[in-house]
Amino acid sequence: MINPSNGMISTSSAAANAQSPGLKTYFKTPEGRYKLHYEKTHPSGLLHYAHGKTVTQVTMANLKDKPAPSTPPAPPSSFSASSGVRSAAARLLGAGNGSRALGFVGGNGGSKSLSGSSRIGSLGASSSSSSMINTNFDGKGTYIIFNVGDAIFISDLNSQDKDPIKSIHFSNSNPVCHAFDQDAKDGHDLLIGLNSGDVYSVSLRQQLQDVGKKLIGAHHYNKDGSVNNGRCASIAWVPGGDGAFVVAHADGNLYVYEKSKDGAGDSSFPVIKDQTQFSVAHARYSKSNPIARWHICQGPINSIAFSTDGTHLATVGRDGYLRVFDYSKEQLICGGKSYYGALLCCAWSMDGKYILTGGEDDLVQVWSMEDRKVVAWGEGHNSWVSGVAFDSYWSSPNSDGTGETVMYRFGSVGQDTRLLLWDLEMDEIVVPLRRGPPGGSPTFSTGSQSAHWDNVPVGTLQPAPSMRDVPKLSPLVAHRIHTEPLSGVIFTQESVLTVCREGHIKIWMRPGFAESQSGNNSETLLSTSSKEKPLLSGKVGSSSYRQ
Amino acid sequence: MGAAGSKLEKALGDQFPEGERYFGLENFGNTCYCNSVLQALYFCVPFREQLLDYYANNKNIGDAEENLLTCLADLFTQISSQKKKTGVIAPKRFVQRLKKQNELFRSYMHQDAHEFLNFLLNELVDILEKEAQAAKSDPETSSPTEKTANGPKNGQLNGVRKEPLVTWVHKNFQGILTNETKCLRCETVTARDETFFDLSLDIEQNSSITSCLKNFSSTETLNAEDKFFCDKCCSLQEAQKRMKIKKPPHILVIHLKRFKYIEQLGRYKKLSYRVVFPLELKLSNTVEDADIEYSLFAVVVHVGSGPNHGHYVSLVKSHNHWLFFDDENVEMIDESAVQTFFGSAQEYSSNTDHGYILFYESLGASNKS
Numbered sequence: 001m002i003n004p005s006n007g008m009i010s011t012s013s014a015a016a017n018a019q020s021p022g023l024k025t026y027f028k029t030p031e032g033r034y035k036l037h038y039e040k041t042h043p044s045g046l047l048h049y050a051h052g053k054t055v056t057q058v059t060m061a062n063l064k065d066k067p068a069p070s071t072p073p074a075p076p077s078s079f080s081a082s083s084g085v086r087s088a089a090a091r092l093l094g095a096g097n098g099s100r101a102l103g104f105v106g107g108n109g110g111s112k113s114l115s116g117s118s119r120i121g122s123l124g125a126s127s128s129s130s131s132m133i134n135t136n137f138d139g140k141g142t143y144i145i146f147n148v149g150d151a152i153f154i155s156d157l158n159s160q161d162k163d164p165i166k167s168i169h170f171s172n173s174n175p176v177c178h179a180f181d182q183d184a185k186d187g188h189d190l191l192i193g194l195n196s197g198d199v200y201s202v203s204l205r206q207q208l209q210d211v212g213k214k215l216i217g218a219h220h221y222n223k224d225g226s227v228n229n230g231r232c233a234s235i236a237w238v239p240g241g242d243g244a245f246v247v248a249h250a251d252g253n254l255y256v257y258e259k260s261k262d263g264a265g266d267s268s269f270p271v272i273k274d275q276t277q278f279s280v281a282h283a284r285y286s287k288s289n290p291i292a293r294w295h296i297c298q299g300p301i302n303s304i305a306f307s308t309d310g311t312h313l314a315t316v317g318r319d320g321y322l323r324v325f326d327y328s329k330e331q332l333i334c335g336g337k338s339y340y341g342a343l344l345c346c347a348w349s350m351d352g353k354y355i356l357t358g359g360e361d362d363l364v365q366v367w368s369m370e371d372r373k374v375v376a377w378g379e380g381h382n383s384w385v386s387g388v389a390f391d392s393y394w395s396s397p398n399s400d401g402t403g404e405t406v407m408y409r410f411g412s413v414g415q416d417t418r419l420l421l422w423d424l425e426m427d428e429i430v431v432p433l434r435r436g437p438p439g440g441s442p443t444f445s446t447g448s449q450s451a452h453w454d455n456v457p458v459g460t461l462q463p464a465p466s467m468r469d470v471p472k473l474s475p476l477v478a479h480r481i482h483t484e485p486l487s488g489v490i491f492t493q494e495s496v497l498t499v500c501r502e503g504h505i506k507i508w509m510r511p512g513f514a515e516s517q518s519g520n521n522s523e524t525l526l527s528t529s530s531k532e533k534p535l536l537s538g539k540v541g542s543s544s545y546r547q
Numbered sequence: 548m549g550a551a552g553s554k555l556e557k558a559l560g561d562q563f564p565e566g567e568r569y570f571g572l573e574n575f576g577n578t579c580y581c582n583s584v585l586q587a588l589y590f591c592v593p594f595r596e597q598l599l600d601y602y603a604n605n606k607n608i609g610d611a612e613e614n615l616l617t618c619l620a621d622l623f624t625q626i627s628s629q630k631k632k633t634g635v636i637a638p639k640r641f642v643q644r645l646k647k648q649n650e651l652f653r654s655y656m657h658q659d660a661h662e663f664l665n666f667l668l669n670e671l672v673d674i675l676e677k678e679a680q681a682a683k684s685d686p687e688t689s690s691p692t693e694k695t696a697n698g699p700k701n702g703q704l705n706g707v708r709k710e711p712l713v714t715w716v717h718k719n720f721q722g723i724l725t726n727e728t729k730c731l732r733c734e735t736v737t738a739r740d741e742t743f744f745d746l747s748l749d750i751e752q753n754s755s756i757t758s759c760l761k762n763f764s765s766t767e768t769l770n771a772e773d774k775f776f777c778d779k780c781c782s783l784q785e786a787q788k789r790m791k792i793k794k795p796p797h798i799l800v801i802h803l804k805r806f807k808y809i810e811q812l813g814r815y816k817k818l819s820y821r822v823v824f825p826l827e828l829k830l831s832n833t834v835e836d837a838d839i840e841y842s843l844f845a846v847v848v849h850v851g852s853g854p855n856h857g858h859y860v861s862l863v864k865s866h867n868h869w870l871f872f873d874d875e876n877v878e879m880i881d882e883s884a885v886q887t888f889f890g891s892a893q894e895y896s897s898n899t900d901h902g903y904i905l906f907y908e909s910l911g912a913s914n915k916s
Contacts, residue, residue: 341825360825382758
């Protein structure tokens, strides 16, 4: 309303705050320097965190090329109604897309990762975006979706613009969590959960094509909190779930929805008999949406995460417990208590063997699915740990297939404004790893492996371990990278992305990528993309394909 | 009072036990430092119960000389015996007594809540010790009111008064720190124990209580001007020193050093740093890895940007619900509101409500008394 011309948000942004004399524009690691490449932020004048009380979360969305029929809400013909520049762009890019699409659909195989693989595609998108600002909704490229105050902002990951290309404002309540489905079958690929408990599903592409500041073409679920009026704490698509998604609320309940169903169907669930026990209730009518309610715990759920293959769902919450469920069986498999205090975040390793959690005991916890217990505590944060992630693109120097040890790289961010990187070498912390023949194709066989483990009965939660019983890890590096407490970290193939709770995002290029991308104009970008191809397949590519 | 009181009563509903009372305390001109600490102590249930027990067992206290202990017991009894669930009480006698007792608190100036808490607990211990001595000196009459001047002498006659008396105040609040100093020449470790009622922690921007406690117990090297006199080496030597908690208290009181003397300014400055405190805590800096879990039950909050002015309020957890006490006013708040009192991540922030004194109760083996 203040700024009727949509996306053209004033360039004087709040980013000025993000720069501070004490902060460097790079950080060093054993493998080289990570350089601050881009910063993303939102227009200033928004309410400060202390007033808004919503913490910024970031979702990465890669709009890769899709065959035209699979995207009904955004048919190419809809372009023509809008401005001439845009339709021209659409035609231009549309032609390009078609030829390129085949190229990388083949290369990707079953790409499990966020963004990543379509590097060439996203570079192409960035070149177009820099020339047309708000008109790069050609339906591809990698975007960052983040919430600040009452708005959702969308930025182009690969452009140097600090300001978002799109903002969506919510009048009823603040958006607090979101999720993007890489493999959505129809147009609705973006989920947004609100403080009021309301949930929307929309097509990201459609939002980018629209010039307004409102959500368009949305399905509305849990309207006005009719099913559950607790704050949405975390939201996720069920991997391979054919449009099913789950929403975790602040009151310890999680609901399963199907996007194909009408959100307004009658959904009443029986009263929860025992608040302290896990229970699942299914909707009585086939038309109902949500279709099921999982009562997980008393008190807020803070974060949820599906294993990459969708078999397991992990939740963490105010009660300090990590819980791991078999999603399709609707069963609690295992879990355990933090050292003390709430757990705030969780993340799976790509192979589904480990879960990271972070929380109010300042520890990064490594949970082994095979052992069904905590196998390491990472000590190094000076405040609560608010974001954790495995670096699935990182390959250990000795991972040539012969070594017995498996190395994992992961990162954590905290309210101490720092990013810590960790190496987890499974030999070091004496965990017996039962594995198939070396070099064999990795499978998500956690289920069959756990059958060997009979010390801990299925479905029991472990109490908090004693300090002296858990092996400790020390961080590889620790760097203060923001001035505000951090809220999240994401690894992409080229970079590490960090975000603070106030909505300032920093994108740190990995060593090797930073040099070749230093030039910011589109010409250089395009020309370097070809130069990087060998580098991709030689260095990073090897590991990502093998996984 | 009436309207506000009934509103709170509605909010309380039937989730709270019948016997619990939630009363605001009237402010007599800058006595919020006192009110905020009194509320925290009132909702420190073992302390309150023992104080009320003490009062009940010393009925003739009314005839006795008035002191801070009797005034506090009187006030707590007055609150707990109210017919209504909510309302406002004027802690008049207590505040008058406090001002009489200590000239520091006599003026209408802004006072430090931590200083007051410290003074109060030490005063209570003094009074209890004196009474115990008096009782011992005269075993026939168990009345603690008859005081004798020669208590210590009689105590020694009995031959059992070598150990300092452990009162119920000690049992609740007292912990033992051990100060270990290791001479870097002969490697002899000298340990010196000291008792504490609260831990005063240095704070850093964007840190946690866990981290502040770690720093409190971090190893410090004594060298150059600050060498250590080693008894074994009989000379000044370089040494390493660290503080550990030998006996964790039942009620752990943590004081954040938010008021810091800045030499360049020549005055005290308030540090508005964001220091997060978890609702549950374990101490890692203990001599034995005890893994005792503590639960937060009260926070005294300083409101304001400077050390010499401002306001104190308190957050209190009672029967799993959080309440906000601001002198006369009492409100129910959500647990998630506690995090708005952590402090400011940036100095220019408009948020000036900062957690100042934290009260944690041990969840382990309950207080043996």
